[in-house]
Amino acid sequence: MDSLTIATSTLADPITTRTLSDQATERLREAIQTGALAPGDLLVERVLAGQLGMSRVPVREAIQRLTEEGLVKRAASRGAVVYLPPPSEVEEITAIRIVLEQFVAERVTQLWAPAAETTLTALVDRMREGVRARDRHRLSRLDAEFHAATWRIAAHGVLMEMVSSLRRRVARLLDETVGLMADDALPGIIDAHENLMAVFRAGDAVEARDEMRRHIETGQARILNVYKGRYQP
Amino acid sequence: MDSLTIATSTLADPITTRTLSDQATERLREAIQTGALAPGDLLVERVLAGQLGMSRVPVREAIQRLTEEGLVKRAASRGAVVYLPPPSEVEEITAIRIVLEQFVAERVTQLWAPAAETTLTALVDRMREGVRARDRHRLSRLDAEFHAATWRIAAHGVLMEMVSSLRRRVARLLDETVGLMADDALPGIIDAHENLMAVFRAGDAVEARDEMRRHIETGQARILNVYKGRYQP
DNA sequence: TTTTGGTATACTGCTAACAACTTACTGCCG
DNA sequence: CGGCAGTAAGTTGTTAGCAGTATACCAAAA
Numbered sequence: 001m002d003s004l005t006i007a008t009s010t011l012a013d014p015i016t017t018r019t020l021s022d023q024a025t026e027r028l029r030e031a032i033q034t035g036a037l038a039p040g041d042l043l044v045e046r047v048l049a050g051q052l053g054m055s056r057v058p059v060r061e062a063i064q065r066l067t068e069e070g071l072v073k074r075a076a077s078r079g080a081v082v083y084l085p086p087p088s089e090v091e092e093i094t095a096i097r098i099v100l101e102q103f104v105a106e107r108v109t110q111l112w113a114p115a116a117e118t119t120l121t122a123l124v125d126r127m128r129e130g131v132r133a134r135d136r137h138r139l140s141r142l143d144a145e146f147h148a149a150t151w152r153i154a155a156h157g158v159l160m161e162m163v164s165s166l167r168r169r170v171a172r173l174l175d176e177t178v179g180l181m182a183d184d185a186l187p188g189i190i191d192a193h194e195n196l197m198a199v200f201r202a203g204d205a206v207e208a209r210d211e212m213r214r215h216i217e218t219g220q221a222r223i224l225n226v227y228k229g230r231y232q233p
Numbered sequence: 234m235d236s237l238t239i240a241t242s243t244l245a246d247p248i249t250t251r252t253l254s255d256q257a258t259e260r261l262r263e264a265i266q267t268g269a270l271a272p273g274d275l276l277v278e279r280v281l282a283g284q285l286g287m288s289r290v291p292v293r294e295a296i297q298r299l300t301e302e303g304l305v306k307r308a309a310s311r312g313a314v315v316y317l318p319p320p321s322e323v324e325e326i327t328a329i330r331i332v333l334e335q336f337v338a339e340r341v342t343q344l345w346a347p348a349a350e351t352t353l354t355a356l357v358d359r360m361r362e363g364v365r366a367r368d369r370h371r372l373s374r375l376d377a378e379f380h381a382a383t384w385r386i387a388a389h390g391v392l393m394e395m396v397s398s399l400r401r402r403v404a405r406l407l408d409e410t411v412g413l414m415a416d417d418a419l420p421g422i423i424d425a426h427e428n429l430m431a432v433f434r435a436g437d438a439v440e441a442r443d444e445m446r447r448h449i450e451t452g453q454a455r456i457l458n459v460y461k462g463r464y465q466p
Numbered sequence: 467t468t469t470t471g472g473t474a475t476a477c478t479g480c481t482a483a484c485a486a487c488t489t490a491c492t493g494c495c496g
Numbered sequence: 497c498g499g500c501a502g503t504a505a506g507t508t509g510t511t512a513g514c515a516g517t518a519t520a521c522c523a524a525a526a
Binding site for chain 2: 508509510511512518519
Binding site for chain 1: 488
């Protein structure tokens with residue numbers, strides 16, 4: 001506990017004091033969102049504990065959190081499986097996302113400021129590079145970042161918490177869907193986000209709500225097109 | 234493992250197969266909502282485990298769930314305390330509740346059916362008895378039941394999950410507030426719910442959204458009147 | 467009187483081990 | 497050949513205990 005130790009840990013990784021449960025949660029959430037853990041995969045506490053180099057309890061807590069986030073479902077006394085929401089649930093989630101994102105859009109028009117313009121413009125510029133590179137995964141990530149940025153602009157803790165939680169529940173599907181888009185459809189992503197910025201800038205709350213609804217519905221339609229019918233419980 | 238054991242447990246408590254974690258969660262949530270555990274109270278795992286007759290882990294899991302529900306807050310390596318949302322957070326929660334409950338109202342007008350009429354009428358009738366008896370706690374419970382009934386009518390799992398979670402976060406405050414209402418203000422609760430039923434019945438979604446917004450705002454105003462300024466972190 | 471150093475307490479985070487339960491398999495009997 | 501019972505393996509739910517760390521208190525010195 002000399003000053004060196006303190007300095008090292010403080011400088012190197014200020015919040016490495018994070019618990020193993022937190023680390024497990026993060027690792028598992030990431031594994032699910034990247035597809036390393038695919039829908040239907042069994043999450044066996046003992047196995048994951050071994051892979052993560054910890055005991056079962058932190059893993060157990062992580063699985064519990066992910067269950068409450070809706071990414072994992074507990075099968076009755078059988079363990080937990082990575083959850084694949086049926087199309088009907090995707091529709092439900094989207095319906096609520098629309099309602100909440102419209103509220104976000106309304107607030108963003110009201111709170112619009114130069115800083116917002118800068119942040120979102122930068123993200124759209126990076127999207128353009130993504131389109132040039134045909135890098136669908138990167139586009140998907142930037143799309144997520146764009147919306148996260150709007151949530152921050154909306155400056156509403158509870159709203160952000162709920163809308164981000166909902167988006168995570170369909171994040172994998174959105175990402176997969178973007179991965180399937182044709183080359184000539186990619187520029188449409190740029191247009192969509194430029195349209196959003198335009199209505200934010202214009203300051204018309206009603207128009208902003210409409211544009212946001214269209215935007216979310218487009219994403220859902222893309223998901224359901226490839227997903228309905230192909231879904232197997 | 235004989236049939237007697239099975240039969241006994243089955244009859245005595247059909248879902249006693251519930252885990253200790255579930256039971257602990259339920260008991261603690263109830264204690265918080267009744268005020269048996271007051272805001273600021275420390276939740277010490279060892280103590281609660283003793284009181285509930287179980288070991289620390291199920292209690293720990295329960296505390297974690299309640300933390301994610303927003304009823305409890307973890308103090309840094311200090312334990313967990315029953316959370317008292319500051320007025321600003323009450324306002325945030327209410328803002329989202331309005332948005333979601335308006336969606337509920339819209340769906341209820343669309344899905345209105347004789348069964349809905351029966352259910353809600355019965356609840357309002359029971360409220361009238363509550364008003365006659367000046368039983369504020371009962372009125373508060375019936376108000377919660379009325380809204381829970383509308384959520385069921387709206388038939389939307391994700392919506393119900395989110396709106397009920399939000400309401401739980403201010404349930405204690407709502408209950409306390411109703412407890413402070415003057416006798417001659419109590420009939421207003423009946424009127425409010427009759428108005429809601431009227432617009433549901435009329436089938437006008439826009440009017441239903443408006444009425445619901447007013448209804449939620451009234452509740453929030455009551456909370457903030459007695460709560461703003463009196464709040465101490 | 468105030469501040470600082472040290473000590474003791476008490477809590478959480480985690481590990482390892484136990485017990486109950488479910489499921490799948492294997493062998494036997496009809 | 498098919499069905500059923502019994503057994504074995506594997507997984508979760510739970511317990512008890514250990515280690516690390518923050519906090520509070522108390523004493524001593526400036």
